[in-house]
Amino acid sequence: MIRLSAQVHGWLLLLPAMVLLAAFTHYPAAATLLHSFFSTPKGERPAVWVGLDNYQGMVEDPVFWQALTNNLWFALGTIPVSIGLAMLMAVWVNGKLAGRGFLRMAYFTPTVLPMIAVANIWLFFYTPTYGLLEQVTGAFGLPSHNWLGTQNTVLGCLIVVTIWKEAGFFMIFYLAALQAIPPALAEAAAIEGAGRWYFFRRVVFPLLMPTTLFVLINAVINSFRLVEHIIVMTKGGPDNASALLLYYIYEVGFKFWDSAYASTLTVVLLAILASAAIAQFVFLEKRTHYQ
Amino acid sequence: MTARNPMEPQGLDRALETIGAWVLAVLWILPLAYAIWTAFHPAEFATRFDLTAPLTLENFRNAWNAAPFARYFLNTMLLVALILAVQLVLCTLAGYAFARFEFKGRDVVFMLVLVQLMVMPEVLVVENYRTMAMLGLTDTITAIGLPYMASAFGIFLLRQTFKTVPKELDEAARVEGANAVQVLWKVYVPLARPVYIAYGLVSVSYHWNNFLWPLIITNSVTSRPLTVGLQVFSSSDQGIDWSIITAATLMTSGPLLVAFLLFQKQFVQSFMRAGIR
Numbered sequence: 001m002i003r004l005s006a007q008v009h010g011w012l013l014l015l016p017a018m019v020l021l022a023a024f025t026h027y028p029a030a031a032t033l034l035h036s037f038f039s040t041p042k043g044e045r046p047a048v049w050v051g052l053d054n055y056q057g058m059v060e061d062p063v064f065w066q067a068l069t070n071n072l073w074f075a076l077g078t079i080p081v082s083i084g085l086a087m088l089m090a091v092w093v094n095g096k097l098a099g100r101g102f103l104r105m106a107y108f109t110p111t112v113l114p115m116i117a118v119a120n121i122w123l124f125f126y127t128p129t130y131g132l133l134e135q136v137t138g139a140f141g142l143p144s145h146n147w148l149g150t151q152n153t154v155l156g157c158l159i160v161v162t163i164w165k166e167a168g169f170f171m172i173f174y175l176a177a178l179q180a181i182p183p184a185l186a187e188a189a190a191i192e193g194a195g196r197w198y199f200f201r202r203v204v205f206p207l208l209m210p211t212t213l214f215v216l217i218n219a220v221i222n223s224f225r226l227v228e229h230i231i232v233m234t235k236g237g238p239d240n241a242s243a244l245l246l247y248y249i250y251e252v253g254f255k256f257w258d259s260a261y262a263s264t265l266t267v268v269l270l271a272i273l274a275s276a277a278i279a280q281f282v283f284l285e286k287r288t289h290y291q
Numbered sequence: 292m293t294a295r296n297p298m299e300p301q302g303l304d305r306a307l308e309t310i311g312a313w314v315l316a317v318l319w320i321l322p323l324a325y326a327i328w329t330a331f332h333p334a335e336f337a338t339r340f341d342l343t344a345p346l347t348l349e350n351f352r353n354a355w356n357a358a359p360f361a362r363y364f365l366n367t368m369l370l371v372a373l374i375l376a377v378q379l380v381l382c383t384l385a386g387y388a389f390a391r392f393e394f395k396g397r398d399v400v401f402m403l404v405l406v407q408l409m410v411m412p413e414v415l416v417v418e419n420y421r422t423m424a425m426l427g428l429t430d431t432i433t434a435i436g437l438p439y440m441a442s443a444f445g446i447f448l449l450r451q452t453f454k455t456v457p458k459e460l461d462e463a464a465r466v467e468g469a470n471a472v473q474v475l476w477k478v479y480v481p482l483a484r485p486v487y488i489a490y491g492l493v494s495v496s497y498h499w500n501n502f503l504w505p506l507i508i509t510n511s512v513t514s515r516p517l518t519v520g521l522q523v524f525s526s527s528d529q530g531i532d533w534s535i536i537t538a539a540t541l542m543t544s545g546p547l548l549v550a551f552l553l554f555q556k557q558f559v560q561s562f563m564r565a566g567i568r
Contacts, residue, residue, distance in 0.1 A: 009471050010392030014400065017385040020441035025407045028418030035418070085315075092312040095299050099313065105555060106316035109323060112551040112558070114500035116518045117544045120525060121326045124533055132325060164319065169562070176563040186298045196304065199297035225413055228502045232522060246414065246503075253417045254507055262417045269414055277409040 032266045040260040047260065054264040064265065066240050067248040070155060074244055075223035077159035078166065083215055085167040087208070090174030091200070107168040115165060119232035122161045123148075126233075148234055151241040158242055161229055166222065170215045177211040178204070217280045224272060245269055330538040350538035354524075357535065359512050360542065363520035370432050370505075370516050371498050375491060377440040382490075385441075386449025387475050391461070401450075407443035413503050420507055430510045439498065445490055452486045453479050489561035499547050517543040 036054055038047040058064050089107045093100060110118060125132050126147040134144060147153050181204065189199045227247045230236060236243035236251060243251070246269060253262030295301055300308045328336075330351070336344040354360070388394075389401055412419060419438050420429070428434040456479055464474045480487075502518040509515045515523070521543045525536045541548075551558050 006392050007394040010388045010394035010397065013384040013388035013392070013471075017381040017404075017441040017446060018400065020381070020437070021404060021407060021443070023422070024412060024419055024438035024441075025410060025415070026403065028415040028422065029406075029410055031418045031421075032415065089315070092308065092315075095308075097305075097309045097312050099316075101555075103312050103316045104559065105552070106320040108555075108559060109320065109548075109551070111562075112496060112547055113323070113544050114502065114518050114547075116500075116502050116522055117540045118322075120521070120536060120540045121322050124329070124537065125322060125325070127533075164322070168319070172559060172562045175559075186296050189297045190295055194297050196297045196300055204298075221409065221411075225411060227413075231503075231506070232526075249417065250503065250507070253420075259417055259421070266414065266417055270410060273409045273414065277406075280409075 029270060032263045032270065035260055035263040036267050038260055040258050050260075054260055057261065058264050058268075063240050063243065063248065067243040067245050068268075070240075070242065071224060071244045073155060074159060074162075075220060077156070078162045078223055079216065079219045081159075082163045082167045082170060083212065083219060085163065086170035086215065087174050087212075089167060089171040090178055091204075093171065094175055094178045107171055109168070110165045111169040111172075113165075115226065115228035116232055118161060118165050119229040122157075122164075122229075123233050126157055149238055151238055154234055154238065154242045158229055158233065161233075162223075162226060166219070170219070173211050173215055174208060177208050181207055213280075213283050217276055220276050221273065224269060245272075326537050326541060329534050330541050332534070334532050334534040350534045351542060354535045354539035354542060358520060358524040358539070360517070360520065360539070362512055363515055363517045363543075366432060366514060366520075367499060367516040367518075370435055371495050373432065374436040374439055374498050375494050377436070378442050378445050378494060379487065379491075381441050382445030382449050383475070383480065385446045386453055387479060389446065389450040390453035390456075404443045404446055407441075408447070412438035416504055416507055419504070423508060429508055430514050432514050434508045435501075435505045435514070435516065436498075438504065439501075442494070445494070448486060448490055449483065452483045456482055488557070492558060492561040496547055500544075 035047070037049060037051060039045075039050045039053075041047040089103075093104045093107065097103065128134060128146045128149065129144060131147075133147060137145065145153070147157050185203055186199070189203060194202075224245060227244065227250060230242055230244060230247045231250075234242040236247055245265065249262050249265045249269065252258050252265060299305075331346050331348070332344045333347055333349065385404070389397065389404075415438070423429050423434045423437075426434075428437070460478050460482075461474055464478050469477060500518060501516075502522070505516050506519045506522065509519055512520075521539055524539055
């Protein structure tokens with residue numbers, strides 16, 4: 001009797017959340033896959049089954065490959081640096097350096113700003129001839145350079161913006177982890193005469209490993225999720241040099257209105273995220289106790 | 292005599308690390324400081340540093356008058372309040388179910404919830420747009436909020452919190468004749484207050500700043516939130532000058548920024564609490 005009521009109550013409590021989750025996460029994920037096998041409905045013509053045609057088109061689409069490659073470079077450029085900086089920031093903020101409050105505020109503030117505001121500010125930074133960067137390089141007598149308008153610097157510029165925005169956010173997780181390290185360890189190390197760097201390398205860094213994995217997964221997801229700065233700063237240009245996968249999906253889906261192809265591209269993105277999920281499951285769940 | 296704490300740098304190292312930390316901090320604050328400089332000075336000082344440059348609010352006034360920012364503010368506040376209110380209710384109920392009820396398929400359903408941590412609504416914009424169009428909801432504040440209302444993150448966070456509530460408290464309340472919902476309201480919710488505050492701060496700052504989905508689903512002044520309004524304003528071809536765009540940028544992120552500076556500790560602790568899962 002009691003068991004039955006627990007069943008009913010449990011499901012009733014879950015129902016509202018599950019309905020919304022099913023409607024806006026599970027259904028669209030499944031529908032994405034389904035629609036990737038159909039053509040885009042145009043005017044009078046309804047969508048028809050086209051099998052793998054969309055995928056064929058994707059494999060032959062140079063812009064898709066470029067967006068994917070850009071995205072990998074973007075991930076490689078942002079993730080290690082922002083994680084390294086986050087760790088450094090956390091170690092500094094966790095200590096008793098002079099002006100700790102200011103340091104923490106300075107590192108964390110970009111996290112509170114909307115990415116679109118960040119992008120606007122940095123856009124001005126990079127502006128040709130009268131932007132701040134140009135003024136600085138100009139003062140050193142370097143030639144003028146259109147940072148966002150040149151294919152080989154545009155992605156680097158976006159990477160810098162992303163690191164600036166993300167490092168302070170990741171710092172928080174490291175800060176929490178550092179504060180959870182028992183002081184006894186530091187005391188023991190002090191008695192043994194261990195140096196600061198040795199202690200960090202041998203004790204702190206390994207203890208931070210679960211946090212690093214957690215942050216790493218988050219950073220990977222973010223590198224495939226952030227598009228605001230591209231919409232504001234470059235619109236994927238010049239010549240697709242800064243198009244990332246989600247930006248390309250946005251462009252195909254809502255500028256060219258080719259929803260079938262956008263679904264096909266989304267399937268690739270979902271596959272990437274699913275791999276991240278599996279990686280997290282394999283590496284993280286074993287180390288963390290959720291009880 | 293205490294031994295040297297290896298968590299703290301000593302002597303010359305300490306000085307070097309302090310300098311390093313400050314250089315990084317100044318670098319980090321520079322873009323924002325620069326934006327503030329530009330916004331509060333006349334346009335001719337946008338790229339010229341002169342401590343005697345006159346301060347002005349003209350840029351803010353011009354920005355405010357150039358676009359319906361009052362309406363955008365209202366939209367954003369409605370959006371953020373709507374999402375948070377629904378999230379709190381739904382996540383509380385679901386978190387409670389996962390934490391304290393034994394029912395068939397619970398673990399499978401829980402895994403299904405966690406899927407949203409990886410597949411965020413941003414990734415599913417194409418299909419969600421189709422759904423909203425079918426429901427006739429495009430260009431409404433409800434449509435911006437709907438995909439985010441059942442938050443896997445919130446459910447997870449509250450489940451973890453509710454699990455730490457001693458079972459004895461629950462049972463004591465039941466002995467006194469309280470039903471499941473009353474127990475939730477009288478025992479669990481008050482004990483989870485810090486978590487609610489943490490989650491609320493994270494949710495509000497996330498949705499205040501959210502951009503891609505609102506950009507796609509809205510199409511008019513009556514539903515556009517601030518972020519999209521700012522983008523429409525700053526990308527219009529009228530050749531608005533930088534000082535005004537910067538002022539508008541600061542204005543849109545202003546309330547959150549001021550709140551952050553005032554309640555820094557709470558913000559950082561909230562993000563920390565929300566992060567340790």
